Amino acid sequence: MLTIQALAKLSGVSTRTLRYYDEIGLLTPSAYSEAGYRLYTQREIDILQHILFYRALDVRLEEIKQIIYNDKFxxxxxxxxxxxxxxxxxxxxxxxxxxxxxxxxxxxxxxxxxxxxxxxxxxxxxxxxxxxxxxxxxxxxxxxxxxxxxxxLSEEAYHKAQEIEQRLFLLLQQRGDQRSIANLHKEWLCYFMPQYSEDLHKGIVTGYLADDRFIKYYDTKAGEGATQYLVEAVCQ
Known part of the structure; x- marks a missing residue:
């Protein structure tokens, strides 16, 4: 087993950060010494390696926790x-x-x-x-x-996709015609998905409601409830 100081030296992660990871349940030591010091096994060393990989990719700590402690990981x-x-x-x-x-x-x-x-x-x-x-x-x-x-994408197509998305946000904000919203989202999606299908489109937007990041993205751009309205527009 490694003490927190030894793990910090091995990994380059400060003891302060390791204590914080323990506090939020991201990296909990396997045991404590009689004096109350944190002790880490090979399992925690391996978990810390994955945490550092995800941090290098700018993934938020809460998301990392959800990923590495998922039963399907x-x-x-x-x-x-x-x-x-x-x-x-x-x-x-x-x-x-x-x-x-x-x-x-x-x-x-x-x-x-x-x-x-x-x-x-x-x-x-x-x-x-x-x-x-x-x-x-x-x-x-x-x-x-x-x-x-x-x-x-050409520069023109890139800017066109951005323009379409802005129009989509405006229509969502106004809670406008749902068919128009669905068509705009399809048009925007086709710039990024080489193989479009209606089922794929519905599957993508339905997934938005299961992910707080997408809900935050659309609701921030077009007002609370915009994500739900978009899903209803596409899936009607």
Missing amino acids: NVQQALQSHRTQLMHKQQQIQKLIKTLDTMLGGVNMSNTDKFEAFKSKKIKENEAQYGQEIRAKYGEKAVAEANQNFMG
């Missing part, structure tokens, strides 16, 4: 997912560095090239926030195709 799948997402992050950082180097070198860039790095950044953010769930629901191939489709 699979270590091998998690490790593969960590690797895939970190590779995406590495590629995104490399593209941003390349963009900056090009600009610092005084080379004129096309508008398409200017936006490529930032589209990569958007994919990275989505991976960090939703990657685990969407892979579980739709599979690695579907996610890869969606990312590829998004990266292939």
Whole structure:
């Protein structure tokens, strides 16, 4: 067993942070010494490694807790997912560095090239926030195709998708015509999903209600109850 000081030295995580992880139930020691000191086994060391992987991907602590203590949590799948997402992050950082180097070198860039790095950044953010769930629901191939489709968007298409989403928010805020809302959401979704189907569309929006992050996103943009109204519009 390791003391909290030994685990801090091994992992590079401060003892203060380890105590906080214990307080919130994210990383609880297996035992305590007679003097009341926290003691950690190999199990806690392995859990801490996963926590650090998810933190490197900017996943919130509460979400990490839900993931790693889920009965369906699979270590091998998690490790593969960590690797895939970190590779995406590495590629995104490399593209941003390349963009900056090009600009610092005084080379004129096309508008398409200017936006490529930032589209990569958007994919990275989505991976960090939703990657685990969407892979579980739709599979690695579907996610890869969606990312590829998004990266292939022209600057014009990228801005068009943003414009459609803003129109969607406005219509949701007004609790407007549900058919129009459903069509707008479909139009927006088709920019990112290469293979559209009505069943897939309904499945995606229904999933919004099971995830507080989506509810917060739409309700913040278009008012409380907007997510529910969107789901009703698509599934009517």
